[in-house]
Amino acid sequence: MADRTIPSSPDEPFPLDPAFPLDAVRAMPKAELHVHLEGTVDAPTLLTLAERHGVAPPADDVAGVEAWYRFDGFPMFLERYFTVLGLLRQPEDFAIVAERYLTRAADQGAVHVEFHVSATGHIVEQHKAWTPLLDGIVDGCRRAEAATGIGWGLIPDVSPHLPAVACAEAMEVVFAGELDHVLAVGMGGPADTWTTDDFRPIYDRARSLGIPAVAHAGEHGPAWEVRFAVEEFGAVRIQHGIGVMQDPEVVELLVERGIACDVCPGSNLALDAVPGVDAHPLPAMLDAGLTVTLGSDDPPMFRTSLLREYELAWSMAGLDLDGLARLAANSVEAALVDLAPIDPAPIDPASIDPARPGAVGSADGNDERRRA
Numbered sequence: 001m002a003d004r005t006i007p008s009s010p011d012e013p014f015p016l017d018p019a020f021p022l023d024a025v026r027a028m029p030k031a032e033l034h035v036h037l038e039g040t041v042d043a044p045t046l047l048t049l050a051e052r053h054g055v056a057p058p059a060d061d062v063a064g065v066e067a068w069y070r071f072d073g074f075p076m077f078l079e080r081y082f083t084v085l086g087l088l089r090q091p092e093d094f095a096i097v098a099e100r101y102l103t104r105a106a107d108q109g110a111v112h113v114e115f116h117v118s119a120t121g122h123i124v125e126q127h128k129a130w131t132p133l134l135d136g137i138v139d140g141c142r143r144a145e146a147a148t149g150i151g152w153g154l155i156p157d158v159s160p161h162l163p164a165v166a167c168a169e170a171m172e173v174v175f176a177g178e179l180d181h182v183l184a185v186g187m188g189g190p191a192d193t194w195t196t197d198d199f200r201p202i203y204d205r206a207r208s209l210g211i212p213a214v215a216h217a218g219e220h221g222p223a224w225e226v227r228f229a230v231e232e233f234g235a236v237r238i239q240h241g242i243g244v245m246q247d248p249e250v251v252e253l254l255v256e257r258g259i260a261c262d263v264c265p266g267s268n269l270a271l272d273a274v275p276g277v278d279a280h281p282l283p284a285m286l287d288a289g290l291t292v293t294l295g296s297d298d299p300p301m302f303r304t305s306l307l308r309e310y311e312l313a314w315s316m317a318g319l320d321l322d323g324l325a326r327l328a329a330n331s332v333e334a335a336l337v338d339l340a341p342i343d344p345a346p347i348d349p350a351s352i353d354p355a356r357p358g359a360v361g362s363a364d365g366n367d368e369r370r371r372a
């Protein structure tokens, strides 16, 4: 089912459904709060990096790398994701990747991006120095900001398949460095290993420095992971969180505290976190009153984009334009920087064809579409 929804190549025509109000959604100011810097390395960039460093790429051409970016589950994804991490070596590597992605995001109407960065992956697993790496990211982000006006911030992530003590030491390196652009600390990957007390000191230490917590939770796992992240780590936002619908009490916890879930339907489909489009809990999450934002997670790896995530949500949940605008507004409100001066979702009615399903004021089923 995923193959019917996700294009086989980033070059495939978009939107998949011509009824999707693409121009209106592009025009909505939006933030992307769940995207991994390293996961934005597209096939041409990967080939460039491999050539630059004299490393044999995993495939010889763009089509081959795109085929390599197909996974039969999370372990295979993680293995290849870390292969990509290994190709990011020099500050300019990080700068190019950051600049390219922010430029693409700005073209999709993003006004602010919060990049997750696999800090412990680079520091612990690949023995890289943090400061040059961070300098490269900041340079690239500043170049894109100067060209497009887009805002940005960074979320250094812990990779929980690494030992907690080593991760804590690595995060001390992060904390000792420049913190101006660090918006939060995060936890990436599956929760097989982090639902213990071992990783909590990292979050406690971050909190002592005034740095808030976010965490991946409830992606492939159950609702209690989400509760754990909120209660033990103090998470103020959850990445994915789709498992939350298994437990009404955890749903209530998130609703009461106004904790947003940064949901990535394309990622969930690509990594089989849900068995198919119809099984995705996004509509139920919206019905339950949860605050949902949309992110592309690792877009070229999952053959998606921020705008395609809006199309997927539109399709899954039967959203009208107000519903789509609500998701965009949620992302602005849930950002870890104050984006209040941004006008919420200006839509030029002249740009909308009222005959199209889903358009403002269209009579053909718009009534059946809903607000998020």
Ligand SMILES: [Zn+2]
Binding pocket: 034, 035, 036, 216, 239, 297
């Ligand atoms: Zn993620």
